[in-house]
Amino acid sequence: MVGNLSRRECTTVFYNVTSKHSDVYYFRLQMEPNIFRFTFVNDSVNINVLDVPKPPQLNDLPEVMEGTAVNLTCSAEAPCPKQPPTLSWTNIPKSANITTQLQEKPNKTDSVFSSMTFNASYMDHKMNISCTATYPRNISNNTTVHSTVMLRVLFSPKETHILIEPNASVSVGTNVTLTCQSKANPSNDLNYTWYKRGEQEPLAFGKQMTFNVSKTNGGWYSCMAKNKHGSQTSEAIQLIVKVGSSESFIVPLIVGGVGGVFAFLLLCLLVTIFIRKQRTQASNVPVVTEADFSDQDEKNHKETNATYTNSAFVTSEKPEIPKDEGDIHYGEINFTPVQTETITEKSSGQETVYAEVCNPGMKINQD
Structure with missing residues (x-):
């Protein structure tokens, strides 16, 4: 019994409580020497000893928009104010700020409150945040209990990228599948659009694009993921088309033939120019007759x-x-x-x- 009765402070502390202490307790007043006794039957206290304490109370959260401030509160009862439980958090966001204090509840019982404030990020989506209460005991092991809540964050597409199967370097005639992957919430309404560098119009729609590779399919591809909160375009990825052995022979042959024809036409052009030049020079030379030669000899x-x-x-x-x-x-x-x-x-x-x-x-x- 602790407290000062004259100040109406009457407190009873139970140490090393065990399951046999579960019962209904009454407060009794007894005064000497007149032998005044009175039991406050109507003001009984029911004590129920449990193997483990109740888990802390953690407020549930609705879906929050990316970038908004979030406040999580956790509370645990403190049946013994002199030995209150300690509260701790797991999966704490990077921007979190935590405060903890002991408060009295409206029913005159004490509880420990802990508050954590942070800005929601898409990386926190579906994160399980736990609050753990640890109760000290006079035995070797302390008692711990916890509560968990899942954080749901709404955000536009993030980390959009492309996967190529079987690989980014394929031969002509191979089937290739391009898959666009992106993180978003909600994700069930994601729309995907495919683009090829150098072309203005969209190439295809949908999460995947499959086609049989030809020589014209080589190039840089990108995809855009979009939901109601925004969109994001992936980095372009290059698809390299390898030419087969027969094609590697035909292509140089065609190139060589075209080069030969071009060289022949150039040679014909040069010969024509030369002949025309010779004819032009010959037309400017005066005609000398036999009589001219005779006159010239006489001269x-x-x-x-x-x-x-x-x-x-x-x-x-x-x-x-x-x-x-x-x-x-x-x-x-x-x-x-x-x-x-x-x-x-x-x-x-x-x-x-x-x-x-x-x-x-x-x-x-x-x-």
Whole structure:
């Protein structure tokens, strides 16, 4: 018995409670020396000793939207205020903040309260969060009880990616399956759309896409997952198409044939250009006839022999004529290029005759 009766503080503490202590208890007041006794029958206390204490109370949570604040509370009874239980949490979110305190309940009993506040993340979806109450005992082992609640978070698609079966490098004619995987809540209304790099229009719809590989199927593929809270597009993944042995022979053959035809056409073009150029140059060369060759030879012959003609100049002065030398006519000779005609000029009643001179050493004919 503890407490001060004059202050109406009457408390009874039971230590080392066992199952035999289960019973109905009454408070009795007895005073001496007048021997006053009174039992408060109507104010009885029923004590039921259990093997394990009651589990803590953990508030249930509805579905919460990603990014919103969440508050979880856990409470455990403290039948012995001097030795209250301790509360602990498991699967604590990274952003959690926890506070714990001992409080008195409306029925005048004490309980330990623990509160945990955090921001919901898609990584916390379907996480089992537990609150554990540990009661100290005077024996070797403490008693622990716990309660668990599952956290449900609503969020748009996350971690969207593609799986390729059998692998990302396949041969022509192989069946390939592309699967789009994504995390989302709700997930039952997820829509999937397939795209290929370089093409504007969607390639297909649905979680999976299966096709028989041809040479044109190689390239980069991506998928977009969408629910009512948003969408996300995966990173592009490359599908490599391996060419078979027969195709590896045919393709170089075709390429070589095309290259040969191109080289032949180029050679023909160069020959045509060359021929046209030669014809153009030939059309600009003057035509030389046999007569031209004769004229040219005669010209060269005249230039080579340095042929000159003499010319006479008329003067007013009469040259002196020796008396004994007979009738001799004099004239001046000027060496000029050959002229084809003989010119006769009369002056002052005298007739002058011109002669062709073929060479300075040749004899001059006179009349």
